[in-house]
Amino acid sequence: MRRTTRLMLVLAMITALVPLAAGSASAERVFIRADQAAELVGAPGVRFVDCRRDDAQYAKAHVPGAVFMNVNKALRTTGAWEVPGVRRDLEELEELFGRDLGIGNNTTVLLYDDEGYDATRLFWELKYVGHDKVALIFGGWPEWTAQNLPVDNKTVGVEPRNFVGTIQPDLLATASYIVQNLGNPNVILVDCRPPAQYKGDAKAPMAKVGGRIPTAVNAFTLANWEDKTYLKDPNELGDMYADMGITKDKEVICYCNTGYYASNTFFILKALDYPNVRVYDYSWAEWSGKAFLPKIEGTAK
C-alpha cells in the first residue's frame, strides 16, 4: 500500500476510534475489525499489544510488530490493606506504557488476546490514565488467525516514548464513593462475577466472605462473550442490560473481586455507548474484608 494511502487510512482509523468532540453525539468506537487492523500493521503511530497470557505462544507467533504484555502480572499489584490485583501508581503506569510498550500520548493502541478479559483490563487502565486512542480487535487472536492475517515471530524492538498520564477520576469508584451513593436512584451497581459468587454460595480466594454489596444487580461479564473473544450481538446485550435496570441515564459502577471482570464490563458498556461507567478497582476483595461496610452475605466463608 502506498505510504500516502496508508497514512490517510491511519488518520481515518484514529478519527473513528475517538469521540469527535467532548459531549459529541457520536459514540467512540472501541472495536476495530481484524482485517482493518491488519492494514495498520507497520503504520507509524500505531502500536499493537498482544495481551495473551502465555508468552510462549507470543514467541511462536504474533501480529507483526506487536509487543507482549501479560496484563495480569504486569499491570496489577497489591494495594492498600493487602488487597491484591489492583492498579499500579500513575508513575509506574507511565513507565510501563511509555518505556516498555513504546506508547506515546498520540499512539493508537490496538489490543488483542485469546482469553477475552485481559485486553479489556488494559483498555480500562489506558482510559483511566487519559489515553483515548485504544481499541480491541474484534475476535482477538482467534479471529486474526481465522482470517489468516499476517503473523510472525520476530523479536520486536521497542523505542521508549514519553507517556504522560492524566488520571480520569470519573472512571474509578472507591468504597467511599459507593457508600455515598448507595440508594441513589441515578447510580446502579453491577456485580460482574459469576452468579454463585454474587449470591454468596461461592467465594474467590481473596474475598473474606461470600456475598455482595447491597443493591447490586448481577451480570456475569464473561457470559456476554461467545467463544471468549466475540462480544455478543449489541442489540441482545443492550436489551439484557436494560431489562436489569442498567440504563444509559444512570451512572454504572462495575465491581467484581479485584476489578478485572469489572474492567471487562466497563468495556462492554462502552461498546454499547454507555456514557457514565466506573470501575470499583478494589472491589469485593476490599469490601468483604471491612466489617463496617454493609454486605449481603452468603454461606461461603
Place this chain on the structure above:
Amino acid sequence: MAPLEPHIKVLVAKDFLDTDHGEIDCEECHGGDPKGKDMAAAHKGMTADPTFPDADKACADCHEEEAALAKTSLHYTLATYRPMVHKRASGETKKLALLDKGMDNHCFSCHASCGQCHVSRPESAMGGLIDGHKFNAKPDQTNQCTACHGSRVGNEFTGATGQGDVHYTRHDMDCMECHPASELHGDGKTDHKNRYDVEGSPRCGDCHEPDPKVEQHAVHGDKISCYVCHSQPYANCYACHVGLDSKGLAYYKNPVEEEHLMIGLNPNQDPDRPEKWILVRRVPVVPTSFEFYGKDLLTNFNQANNWKYASPHNIQKITSQNRECNNCHGNKDLFLTEDKVKPEMQKANAPVIVPEDQIPGKQESQGEDEEKAPKKRSYF
C-alpha cells in the same frame, strides 16, 4: 469443586450431640465396638456410611416410609443406567461381565445414599461431613446436589457457564424448590424407563402459565417444549472414556465438549410431554467408552440413540431463540439434521432427527413491522 479441609471432613460438632440424631450412640448406626481395647477392635464391623446399601438398617426405625421409598429412588439405585448400557453391549457373557465391572467402578460410584444427601458430601465427590455431622432436612446445593450434578447442570444453573438460570440467579431458588423430597425420595416404582419417568418430576407448567400477552405462546401452543425457546446453549460431551490410573483411582476423560443448542423431534410424545419439538443433547458414551476394561464391549452401540431429550438448567426469559422468529425459523444450524449425525448412528437416531423439509420456514416480515422495529445497533 475444592475438596473439604481434612479437619472439616471428620469434625463432629458439639451441638450435633444436642440433636435427635446426636443422642443416638455412634455404634448404633456405624457399628464397631466402643468397648474394643484398640483401634482395630473398636473399628471392627464399622461403616462410614451406614445408609448404603441398606437404608433400612440405620434409618427405618424412625423414617420407615422414607427408607422404604429411598431404596427405589434413582439416586439410590441408578437403575436406568445398566439396561441402557446393556442395550448397546455385546451379548457375550464374558464381555458383559467386564462391562459391569467398569460400570461398578464408574457409573455406579455416583449413587447417593440418605447420608450423602443429608449429612456428608457424596462419595463420588470425596465425601466428608459438611455440617459437623448434623442432619440437614434440606440437602446443600453446593456440597451435595452439584457435587455430583456439577459439570453440566450445576455449572449451567449457577452461571459458571452461560448466564445461569433465572430461577437461581434472580429468584434465589435452589435445586430443592423444583426437586423436593417427594420426588427425590422415590416413587416406589422399580421399572423407570428413564430419569424423567419419576412421579413428581417437575414440569414448567407446575408453576407457570404461558403469558397470554406473548404472541409466540399462542402461535406455538404445546407444539414446542418450553426449553426450546427459553434455554441457552448447553454442554454436549462426545467421547467419554473411563479407566483406572496407576494408583487404581477411577478417571473419566472426555476430550470433546461443545456448547450448543439443538432442536429435535420428540420420539416419545405422550400426554405428559405432547410437544413435537424438543431439545436434544449428545450423550457422552461412544463405542470405546469402556475400552480400558476390554475390547469390543459395546458392539451393539447403534441399538440406541445417542441424542437424547434435554432439559437444560439454564433458563432465561429472553434468549436468542425467542428474540426473533427467524432466529429459529429457517435456521438449519439449530435443528438436528441428518448431516449432524454420523452415518452409522442415523438409523438409531431417526426418531429425533429432523428432516430438512420439516424445518419451519422463514417468517416473512411485514413492511410495517420493519418501520416500527428499532434501528439495530452495530459495533462498527
